[in-house]
Amino acid sequence: xxxxxxxxxxxxxxxxxxxxxxxxxxxxxxxxxxxxxxxxxxxxxxxxxxxxxxxxxxxxxxxxxxxxxxxxxxxxxxxxxxxxxxxxxxxxxxxxxxxxxxxxxxxxx
Amino acid sequence: xxxxxxxxxxxxxxxxxxxxxxxxxxxxxxxxxxxxxxxxxxxxxxxxxxxxxxxxxxxxxxxxxxxxxxxxxxxxxxxxxxxxxxxxxxxxxxxxxxxxxxxxxxxxxxxx
Numbered sequence: 499x500x501x502x503x504x505x506x507x508x509x510x511x512x513x514x515x516x517x518x519x520x521x522x523x524x525x526x527x528x529x530x531x532x533x534x535x536x537x538x539x540x541x542x543x544x545x546x547x548x549x550x551x552x553x554x555x556x557x558x559x560x561x562x563x564x565x566x567x568x569x570x571x572x573x574x575x576x577x578x579x580x581x582x583x584x585x586x587x588x589x590x591x592x593x594x595x596x597x598x599x600x601x602x603x604x605x606x607x
Numbered sequence: 608x609x610x611x612x613x614x615x616x617x618x619x620x621x622x623x624x625x626x627x628x629x630x631x632x633x634x635x636x637x638x639x640x641x642x643x644x645x646x647x648x649x650x651x652x653x654x655x656x657x658x659x660x661x662x663x664x665x666x667x668x669x670x671x672x673x674x675x676x677x678x679x680x681x682x683x684x685x686x687x688x689x690x691x692x693x694x695x696x697x698x699x700x701x702x703x704x705x706x707x708x709x710x711x712x713x714x715x716x717x718x719x
Contacts, residue, residue, distance in 0.1 A: 499666075502649075504649075515608075523625075524684070530706040532706070532707070532708075539698060541699070541710040541711065541712050541713055542650070542710050542711075543710075544707060547706070547707065562654055587650070591706055594640065594652050594655055594665060595650075595652065595706075595708060596650055596652070596666070597649035597650045597651075599648055599649045600647075600648070600649050
């Protein structure tokens with residue numbers, strides 16, 4: 499079955515810096531790769547997703563890149579703000595979503 | 608449009624007790640999912656359903672049962688609660704042909 503590895507597990511940046519979170523997946527048939535943001539005690543919220551026929555997608559300060567050959571995808575957050583502090587999860591899917599273990603992002607002002 | 612709703616929000620169970628976690632969505636989504644999230648961990652898929660009357664096991668189905676008699680409801684049953692089932696349980700749904708999943712607010716379960 500699918501296995502998703504996510505790194506780093508924690509990430510601390512200064513406000514205004516960029517943050518990058520990386521994920522690798524094992525099943526080359528996976529074709530959908532979402533990123534979720536989860537604040538403490540809240541439900542996961544989808545922030546951006548990418549499908550296997552696209553190499554990059556951007557939405558304001560957030561971008562995701564996908565390398566299907568290497569089976570890895572990354573989340574890029576530019577101009578980080580304190581409200582970006584949360585746990586971020588990547589996932590890979592053919593049928594059901596398989597999640598990474600999460601990255602705790604801390605943005606200090 | 609309430610989206611995905613879950614009840615209860617929080618529950619304490621004794622070892623060996625049983626309970627049903629309720630999940631309802633009003634978006635007419637065919638696909639529904641149950642996940643558990645242990646502290647500091649990602650979400651693990653327990654069971655999922657692609658439509659009324661159809662259910663399938665996910666990554667961690669042992670100790671749980673589900674049913675899907677209607678499009679709206681997807682209850683998760685714990686028959687003999689164990690401390691290892693202490694977790695936060697999230698229900699999610701997605702429309703057919705669309706992979707974006709919409710999550711409910713979660714149920715926090717403590718088994719003592």
